[in-house]
Amino acid sequence: MFMWFADQVVYQLLALQPDNPISESLHFFIMDVTKIFFMLVVIIYIMGLFRSFLSAEKVREYVKGKSKIAARLLAIILGAVTPFCSCSSVPLFIGFVEAGIPLGVTFSFLIASPMINEIAVVMLLGIVGWKITLLYVLSGLFVAFFGGILIEKFRPERWVEDYVWKIQMGQATQLAQDDSLSARHRYAQAEVKEIVTRIWKWVLIGVGAGAVFHGYFPQEWAESLADKNNFLAVPMAVIFGVPLYSNAVGVIPLAEAMLIKGVAIGTTLAFMMSIAAISLPELLILRKVIKWQALALFTIILTISIISVGWFFNFIL
Amino acid sequence: MFDVKILGSGCANCKTTQKLIEDVTEENGIPITLEKVEDMAQIMSYGVMSTPGVVIDGKIAHAGSVPDKQTILSWFKSSCCPTDDNCC
Numbered sequence: 001m002f003m004w005f006a007d008q009v010v011y012q013l014l015a016l017q018p019d020n021p022i023s024e025s026l027h028f029f030i031m032d033v034t035k036i037f038f039m040l041v042v043i044i045y046i047m048g049l050f051r052s053f054l055s056a057e058k059v060r061e062y063v064k065g066k067s068k069i070a071a072r073l074l075a076i077i078l079g080a081v082t083p084f085c086s087c088s089s090v091p092l093f094i095g096f097v098e099a100g101i102p103l104g105v106t107f108s109f110l111i112a113s114p115m116i117n118e119i120a121v122v123m124l125l126g127i128v129g130w131k132i133t134l135l136y137v138l139s140g141l142f143v144a145f146f147g148g149i150l151i152e153k154f155r156p157e158r159w160v161e162d163y164v165w166k167i168q169m170g171q172a173t174q175l176a177q178d179d180s181l182s183a184r185h186r187y188a189q190a191e192v193k194e195i196v197t198r199i200w201k202w203v204l205i206g207v208g209a210g211a212v213f214h215g216y217f218p219q220e221w222a223e224s225l226a227d228k229n230n231f232l233a234v235p236m237a238v239i240f241g242v243p244l245y246s247n248a249v250g251v252i253p254l255a256e257a258m259l260i261k262g263v264a265i266g267t268t269l270a271f272m273m274s275i276a277a278i279s280l281p282e283l284l285i286l287r288k289v290i291k292w293q294a295l296a297l298f299t300i301i302l303t304i305s306i307i308s309v310g311w312f313f314n315f316i317l
Numbered sequence: 318m319f320d321v322k323i324l325g326s327g328c329a330n331c332k333t334t335q336k337l338i339e340d341v342t343e344e345n346g347i348p349i350t351l352e353k354v355e356d357m358a359q360i361m362s363y364g365v366m367s368t369p370g371v372v373i374d375g376k377i378a379h380a381g382s383v384p385d386k387q388t389i390l391s392w393f394k395s396s397c398c399p400t401d402d403n404c405c
Contacts, residue, residue, distance in 0.1 A: 055380060057364065057365070091365065095361065172377050173376050190384070194382070194383050288357075
C-alpha cells in the first residue's frame with residue numbers, strides 16, 4: 001500500500017525515472033514517512049485507549065507492597081507501556097519512594113520507561129522489521145531488570161536528597177470522572193494529536209537522515225563497526241551514543257542505515273539503547289531527587305549493561 | 318467562582334494545559350481563579366504523581382496528560398448543573 005503510494009507520487013505524479021539515485025531516495029523517503037505516520041496514528045490511538053485505564057497513581061498502587069521480584073517485573077512492564085513526560089520523573093520518583101517501593105525497583109522503572117515506548121516500537125516495526133523490534137524490546141526489559149538490581153547493590157538510598165524522604169503524599173478526592181467510551185476516545189485522540197505534533201519533525205529529520213545515510217554512511221565507520229568479532233565495536237558505539245540525545249524516534253532510521261551497511265545487530269542495538277536510555281536532560285531532571293553519585297552510578301551501570309547486551313547479540317547471532 | 322490549580326513543574330504540557338483552561342473558561346464565561354502550583358511537596362500532597370495535574374475546588378480533576386477542551390468543560394459543568402447539557 002505504501003509502496004504503491006510512493007510509486008504513484010514519485011513515478012507518476014513527479015514523472016521521475018526509476019533507477020536514479022534521487023528518485024530512489026525520494027521514493028524511500030515518501031514510503032517510510034507515510035508508513036510511519038500511519039502506524040503512529042493507529043498505535044498511539046490504541047495505546048491511548050488502553051492508557052485511559054492506567055495512571056501513574058494506579059501503577060504505584062499495583063507495585064506497592066508486592067514481593068521484590070513481582071514488584072520489579074510489574075514496574076518494568078508498566079514502565080514500558082506508560083511513557084511519561086520526562087518532567088514527571090521527579091513526582092514519580094518521590095511517589096514511589098513514599099510508597100515504600102525499593103529504590104532498585106524505581107530505577108528499573110526509570111530505565112524501562114524512556115527506552116521502550118510505543119513510538120520507538122512503531123518506528124522499529126516500520127523500518128527494521130519485527131525480529132529486531134522484538135530483540136530491542138526484550139533487551140530493554142533485560143537491561144531494566146538487571147540494571148535496577150545492580151544499582152540496588154550499591155545502596156543508593158544514601159544518595160537520595162533529604163527532602164524526598166520528608167514529603168508526605170496526600171490524597172485528595174477525585175472529581176467525578178467521565179468513564180464513558182466517548183471520553184476514552186477523546187483521551188486517545190488528544191494523545192495522538194499531542195504526540196504527533198510533538199514528534200513529526202523528528203520523524204522527518206530521522207527518515208531524512210536515514211535516506212541520506214543510505215548513500216553516504218562513511219565506509220570506514222561501517223567497516224570498523226561491522227566486524228562482529230571486533231570486541232571494541234560495541235563499547236565504541238555505546239560511548240558514541242551516550243552523549244547523543246535524541247528520542248528513540250530520530251535514531252531508528254540511522255540504525256537502519258547502519259544495519260544495511262553491514263554493522264552487526266548487537267552493535268546497532270547497543271547504539272540505539274544508549275541514545276534512548278541515557279540522556280542529559282533526563283539526568284538533570286533526576287538530579288533534583290538524587291545526588292550526582294547516584295546519577296554517575298546510574299549512567300555507569302546502564303552503559304555496562306547495554307554493552308553486555310550488545311556483545312551477547314553479536315555473539316549469538 | 319471556581320478555584321483552579323494547575324500542578325506541574327513548568328513543563329511544556331503544563332503550559333499548554335493552562336492555556337487550554339483559560340481559553341475554555343473564557344469562551345464559556347466561566348469565572349475562575351487560576352493558580353500554578355510548582356512546589357513538589359505541595360503537588361504530592363494532592364496524591365498526584367504525573368503532571369500536569371488539575372485541581373478544581375480542592376478536588377483532582379485530571380492528571381498526567383493535556384486534557385481536551387470537551388473534558389475541561391465537563392469539569393465545570395458537573396459542578397454547576399449536572400443534568401443540563403446546554404448550560405455553562
